[in-house]
Amino acid sequence: MAIDELLAQFHEIAASPRKQLGKYLAQGRKVVACAPVYTPEEIIHSMGLVPMGVWGAEMEVHEAKKYYPAFICSIMQTVLELGITGKFEGISAIVIPSLCDSLKSLGQNWKYAVPGIPFIPMTYPQNRKPDYGVKFTKASYEKVISDLEIATGAKFSEILLAESNRIYNEHNAAMREFAETAADHAITAVQRSDVFKSAWFMLKEEHTALVRQLTAELKKAPADEGKVRVVTSGILADSPGLLEIFDKNGIKIVADDVAQESRQYRTDVPEKPNPLDALAQKFADMDNCSVLYDRDKKRVGFIVDLAQKHNAAGVIVLMTKFCDPEEFDYVPIKRACDAAGLRNVNIEVDCQMVNYEQAGTMLQAFKEMG
Numbered sequence: 001m002a003i004d005e006l007l008a009q010f011h012e013i014a015a016s017p018r019k020q021l022g023k024y025l026a027q028g029r030k031v032v033a034c035a036p037v038y039t040p041e042e043i044i045h046s047m048g049l050v051p052m053g054v055w056g057a058e059m060e061v062h063e064a065k066k067y068y069p070a071f072i073c074s075i076m077q078t079v080l081e082l083g084i085t086g087k088f089e090g091i092s093a094i095v096i097p098s099l100c101d102s103l104k105s106l107g108q109n110w111k112y113a114v115p116g117i118p119f120i121p122m123t124y125p126q127n128r129k130p131d132y133g134v135k136f137t138k139a140s141y142e143k144v145i146s147d148l149e150i151a152t153g154a155k156f157s158e159i160l161l162a163e164s165n166r167i168y169n170e171h172n173a174a175m176r177e178f179a180e181t182a183a184d185h186a187i188t189a190v191q192r193s194d195v196f197k198s199a200w201f202m203l204k205e206e207h208t209a210l211v212r213q214l215t216a217e218l219k220k221a222p223a224d225e226g227k228v229r230v231v232t233s234g235i236l237a238d239s240p241g242l243l244e245i246f247d248k249n250g251i252k253i254v255a256d257d258v259a260q261e262s263r264q265y266r267t268d269v270p271e272k273p274n275p276l277d278a279l280a281q282k283f284a285d286m287d288n289c290s291v292l293y294d295r296d297k298k299r300v301g302f303i304v305d306l307a308q309k310h311n312a313a314g315v316i317v318l319m320t321k322f323c324d325p326e327e328f329d330y331v332p333i334k335r336a337c338d339a340a341g342l343r344n345v346n347i348e349v350d351c352q353m354v355n356y357e358q359a360g361t362m363l364q365a366f367k368e369m370g
């Protein structure tokens with residue numbers, strides 16, 4: 001398939017999750033919603049269910065305001081709004097992890113606001129690396145399995161989980177290769193985002209096949225030169241209105257530290273005799289993310305290294321409004337970028353953002369800093 005056709009396909013899927021949901025339901029598949037930031041999708045996939053990411057949407061919030069104060073991130077507000085207004089109709093359950101305070105409250109509100117879709121909590125340990133942390137994660141996965149069996153009637157098997165772990169590792173590798181290829185070849189910020197976003201609405205084996213085709217075609221495309229190379233960081237970077245400003249100003253994303261994008265694909269499930277132990281170890285092995293506890297904040301150095309490795313001029317932080325974990329990390333990130341001579345800017349983003357003028361001015365100023 002030609003590169004334009006592939007990109008059009010990614011765009012279509014990224015822009016219409018409801019259509020994807022309808023497609024899987026029409027095939028007789030059961031679909032389970034996965035809230036941010038890390039959900040054990042491999043388990044859901046292995047049980048023959050379709051995991052589908054829910055990261056909110058660009059929309060006005062009305063009903064969710066009855067449950068949330070105004071000062072909570074718009075991802076949580078819009079996920080709840082979509083649930084209350086029936087946009088997830090047909091979904092068999094939602095798994096909500098406990099990785100930040102807002103996520104903890106989403107689960108509690110969900111139970112009352114959307115009683116028709118069972119809420120399955122995924123409780124992660126704060127200290128994920130020691131043995132007791134890995135055991136805690138595994139026990140939480142066992143509870144998720146039992147809740148999924150009750151909510152969907154599907155059955156769990158270790159053999160099938162081992163296969164799903166393999167499929168997810170393959171997808172991770174395909175996404176990493178795509179991100180590296182996209183750093184040097186012609187693809188816009190909007191198109192790059194479509195590739196990452198569509199992954200949330202497709203079975204991973206289907207997405208892997210499409211991404212591999214695109215990466216192969218991109219490698220044949222001309223090198224993308226003369227642009228201002230940047231690394232993006234934040235929870236979400238999928239707003240077309242914002243990304244178009246990147247493209248208009250010749251700002252090229254050469255790597256990202258975005259939770260909805262590359263943070264998902266950095267860590268593979270390791271080889272272990274028991275696949276559930278292996279999956280729990282994967283969570284322990286994950287790092288460099290605002291919602292994964294790290295007293296030493298190694299993420300800061302990671303972002304600087306990422307920018308230097310990709311020959312980036314700077315780092316653009318897309319700060320989700322009212323996201324405490326990201327706000328706590330911002331000051332050390334800014335200091336480290338300044339010390340390393342990397343341009344940096346902090347742009348506040350929100351799912352209810354309709355006007356990108358201020359962001360446009362900031363990005364233009366960022367471009368001219370060089």
Ligand code: SF4
Pocket residue numbers: 036037073074075076099100101102103235291320322323324325326
């Ligand atoms: S990590 Fe930030 S953006 Fe994500 S749910 Fe928590 S507060 Fe919201």
